[in-house]
Amino acid sequence: MAKRIDVSGLSAFYGSHKAIDDISMTVEPCSVTAFIGPSGCGKSTFLRTLNRMHEVTPGGRVEGKVMLDDENLYASGIDPVAVRRTVGMVFQRPNPFPTMSIRDNVTAGLRLNGSYKKRELDEIVEKSLRGANLWNEVKDRLDRPGAGLSGGQQQRLCIARAIAVEPEVLLMDEPCSALDPISTLAVEDLIGELKQRFTIVIVTHNMQQAARVSDRTAFFNLSGIGEPGRLVEIDDTERIFSNPSVQATEDYISGRFG
Amino acid sequence: MSNALMNRPPVDDRPQPPSFSKRRLPRWAPAAIALVSVAAGCGAGLLAGWQSRVQWGLIAALVFVAGTYLVTTVVEGKRQAKDRIATSLVWVCFVLAIVPLASLAWTTVTRGLRVLDGYFLSHSMAGLQNDEPGGGVYHAIIGTLEQVGLATLMAVPIGLLTAVYLVEYGRGRLAKAVTFFVDVMTGIPSIVAGLFILSTWVLTFGMGFSGFAGSMALAILMMPVVVRSTEEMLKLVPDELREASLALGVPKWRTILKVVLPTAVGGIATGVMLAVARITGETAPVLLLVSGSMFINNDPFNDVQSSLPLYVFEQYAVGTPAAVDRAWAAALVLIAIVMLLNLLARGIARWKAPKAR
Numbered sequence: 001m002a003k004r005i006d007v008s009g010l011s012a013f014y015g016s017h018k019a020i021d022d023i024s025m026t027v028e029p030c031s032v033t034a035f036i037g038p039s040g041c042g043k044s045t046f047l048r049t050l051n052r053m054h055e056v057t058p059g060g061r062v063e064g065k066v067m068l069d070d071e072n073l074y075a076s077g078i079d080p081v082a083v084r085r086t087v088g089m090v091f092q093r094p095n096p097f098p099t100m101s102i103r104d105n106v107t108a109g110l111r112l113n114g115s116y117k118k119r120e121l122d123e124i125v126e127k128s129l130r131g132a133n134l135w136n137e138v139k140d141r142l143d144r145p146g147a148g149l150s151g152g153q154q155q156r157l158c159i160a161r162a163i164a165v166e167p168e169v170l171l172m173d174e175p176c177s178a179l180d181p182i183s184t185l186a187v188e189d190l191i192g193e194l195k196q197r198f199t200i201v202i203v204t205h206n207m208q209q210a211a212r213v214s215d216r217t218a219f220f221n222l223s224g225i226g227e228p229g230r231l232v233e234i235d236d237t238e239r240i241f242s243n244p245s246v247q248a249t250e251d252y253i254s255g256r257f258g
Numbered sequence: 259m260s261n262a263l264m265n266r267p268p269v270d271d272r273p274q275p276p277s278f279s280k281r282r283l284p285r286w287a288p289a290a291i292a293l294v295s296v297a298a299g300c301g302a303g304l305l306a307g308w309q310s311r312v313q314w315g316l317i318a319a320l321v322f323v324a325g326t327y328l329v330t331t332v333v334e335g336k337r338q339a340k341d342r343i344a345t346s347l348v349w350v351c352f353v354l355a356i357v358p359l360a361s362l363a364w365t366t367v368t369r370g371l372r373v374l375d376g377y378f379l380s381h382s383m384a385g386l387q388n389d390e391p392g393g394g395v396y397h398a399i400i401g402t403l404e405q406v407g408l409a410t411l412m413a414v415p416i417g418l419l420t421a422v423y424l425v426e427y428g429r430g431r432l433a434k435a436v437t438f439f440v441d442v443m444t445g446i447p448s449i450v451a452g453l454f455i456l457s458t459w460v461l462t463f464g465m466g467f468s469g470f471a472g473s474m475a476l477a478i479l480m481m482p483v484v485v486r487s488t489e490e491m492l493k494l495v496p497d498e499l500r501e502a503s504l505a506l507g508v509p510k511w512r513t514i515l516k517v518v519l520p521t522a523v524g525g526i527a528t529g530v531m532l533a534v535a536r537i538t539g540e541t542a543p544v545l546l547l548v549s550g551s552m553f554i555n556n557d558p559f560n561d562v563q564s565s566l567p568l569y570v571f572e573q574y575a576v577g578t579p580a581a582v583d584r585a586w587a588a589a590l591v592l593i594a595i596v597m598l599l600n601l602l603a604r605g606i607a608r609w610k611a612p613k614a615r
Contacts, residue, residue: 056504058429085507095498099520099610109506112516158502165506 002029002199003069003086003168005050010064011228012045012054019045021228022064025218027169032191032200034210034237037220038252042229043203044092046220047171050201051087052080068169085113088167092174094154096146096161103142105157109165124164132160133190152183159190163198170194172202176209188213207253211241219249283333288346291329295321315357319350363593370590373583379591383552389578395588397554401563402595405469405548406538408558409476414530416477417484424485425492426514443482451478452543460547467549469558472565475543480533487529491522524607531603535596541567566592 005027012020020042027033035043048054049062052073066073073083096105106125110116116124125142129135134156138149146157155175162170172191176184191200191213204210210217218234233246244250299318308314326346330339373391381394420440424433455475459465495518503513519526549562550572566588573585 051505053501053505056501081507081509083507084505089501089505091498091502091505093498095496095502097499097502097517097521099517108503108517109508112503112506112508112512161502161506 002197004029004067005169005199005201006065006067007050008065008067010046010049010062010066012042012049013059013061013063014057015059015061018228020049020220021230023231025231025234027199027201028216029199030195030197031215032195032202032213033234034214034217035201035203035220036205036207036210036217036252037229037232038222039205040229041220041222043220044173045229046231047173047201047203048089050169050171051089052083053089055080085109085165086167087169087171088162088165090155090159090162090170090172090175093178094151094158096149096154096157098145098147100146101143102138102146102149102157105146106160106164108161113165128160128164129157131163131190131194132156133186133193134160150183152179152186155179155183155187156190159187159194163194167198169199169201172200174203174205177205184209207241211237217241219244219246219252221248221252280335280338281333283330287329288326288342288349291325292322292349295319295325319353322346323350366586366590366593369583369586370588372587374587374590378584378587382554384554386552388573388576388581391580391583393584395566395569395584395591397551398564398566398569398588399591399595400554400556401469401548401551401558401565402538402567402592404556404558405473405476405544405563405565406534408470408473409480409537410530410534412473412477413480413484413533417481417533418488418526420481420485421488421492422514422519424489426510426518440482440485443478444486446479446482447542448475448479448540449542449546451475452546454478455543456546466560467547467562468560469548469555469563469565472544472546472548472563473558475547476537476540479540479543480537483533483536484530487532488522488526491525491529492518494525495521520610524611527603527606527610531599534599538596538599539567539592541571544568545571566595 007026008024010020010023011018023046035047037043045054048057050066050073052062054060054062062074064074068083068086072078097108100108103121103125104111106128107116107121110121110124126135126139129138134153137153138144138157146154149157155178159175176187179187188209191202194200195215202210202214214237216234217237217240219232219240220229221232222229232248233240233244235245239245240249241253244253250256296318298321299314299316302317303311303314323343323346327339327343330342334342377392378394379399380396381392382397383393384397386393420436424436427433428436452472452475455471455478459471459474460467465471499517499521500513503517504510508516544565545568548565548568550568551562551564555561555563570585570588570592573581573588576582
């Protein structure tokens with residue numbers, strides 16, 4: 001079910017500006033991979049190339065290969081819409097659809113892609129909300145607007161929405177940066193559970209978080225202002241945080257950076 | 259003894275910290291100043307024997323602003339005086355804006371109610387001399403509703419789709435050109451739109467005068483307003499919602515249809531209704547293309563019709579007391595229809611607006 005991601009020689013551009021340069025890495029299935037690095041080093045851009053969301057930005061362009069098991073996502077003839085159904089995404093700021101109820105938010109991906117029976121949808125709603133650890137908090141108010149939930153609940157609603165379409169990879173772009181510590185803990189616990197079923201890639205500015213939730217950690221950096229971001233190293237999280245092989249990683253992690 | 263002296267609180271000769279409490283004018287002061295200045299305006303006007311109430315009002319406004327400034331400077335100080343003068347200017351402008359509006363509404367209602375009754379609303383002018391009392395606006399209401407309805411049917415889909423193109427797809431030269439021409443169209447005088455349809459539809463193609471011809475001209479006037487307001491509303495929809503939908507594997511067209519448009523629908527409805535209100539009162543193109551009629555004609559595609567603004571224009575031109583009464587009553591009906599449409603739009607906007615709980 002979960003898939004391996006194999007990136008080779010990937011560069012991404014905004015118009016003529018090169019944002020990330022020649023990145024190659026492998027993301028193992030059923031694991032959590034964390035991306036850390038200073039702001040503007042291209043972590044989010046790289047994340048968005050993994051489900052072809054980068055090209056949604058005006059001027060966005062990608063070179064290189066992203067293999068999802070045996071399929072190159074950037075081969076000609078690949079439908080980006082189909083890619084995004086397989087590789088789901090959770091954003092930095094909770095963004096439930098304001099016109100929809102909690103129930104409709106969860107099933108949005110399914111309903112907008114085809115017709116389902118109400119029974120099926122009800123089952124999916126419960127399963128996804130349980131999966132996102134939100135079921136007990138909202139089961140009595142499924143028909144209320146999703147925008148009425150607290151920030152942390154909204155973010156978990158967005159996670160439920162993302163896993164309701166049964167993706168195989170889940171990309172998370174700083175999912176906890178707008179949340180308080182308790183909601184963060186809830187989301188982190190959730191990530192631990194979700195990795196049984198999904199391949200998870202998470203961008204975070206919080207190094208403790210990376211150390212807590214991830215199996216492998218990738219450190220990104222840029223060599224200078226205006227230069228594209230690069231992957232410095234990727235290794236087991238334990239090694240990155242105890243004995244990284246590159247000096248810059250150690251400097252960043254220990255706060256001696258810049 | 260010396261001990262007692264030591265315990266005495268030392269004389270504080272340091273400069274006192276500035277106190278936060280200042281002398282303030284009482285809450286009723288602005289109202290009192292306003293009253294006094296109105297009295298001053300009326301008094302000055304009476305003494306000088308000015309006929310125009312506008313002069314009285316201007317004197318009162320000046321006295322109000324100047325009086326507020328003086329009184330505040332004396333009592334509260336310079337900084338507060340500046341604050342108060344801004345507040346009083348806002349109030350004066352508010353009154354200036356509201357007076358013509360209230361006076362217009364009052365005049366229309368008092369004069370319009372004279373002949374406005376069920377008979378007036380349900381009868382046409384068929385078989386009536388212009389100077390006779392009686393008659394009604396039924397034919398004009400039918401005409402207005404049909405022409406505006408047809409114009410809306412034509413302009414709203416085109417305008418909506420244009421706005422969607424501009425916001426969601428348009429990049430580069432074509433989008434810039436479309437934006438430019440929409441801006442140009444916004445400035446088209448209504449008579450020019452009427453002349454355009456007259457020269458093409460009626461004179462070149464030889465189609466007769468009809469409600470439909472008028473509604474085409476109205477649609478030309480309505481389209482840019484719809485495009486502009488819809489565009490602004492679509493721009494307000496956060497990109498995060500679009501991305502959230504795309505990231506769920508929803509195709510772009512479905513994202514626009516099911517996420518973007520529903521989120522903006524309240525604002526779009528308001529914009530459309532403003533456009534409808536604008537064209538409902540248009541006289542010139544209707545005069546050129548619908549031509550006016552005394553009789554009920556339910557078919558907008560054949561033959562001349564009437565419409566409310568046109569009816570007001572005709573009756574006022576006749577000039578007999580009965581006709582002028584009818585003109586005012588029709589004007590009142592027109593205002594009422596536009597107001598009902600606005601209320602409807604507000605209702606839709608409130609009903610459809612994203613709710614928080």
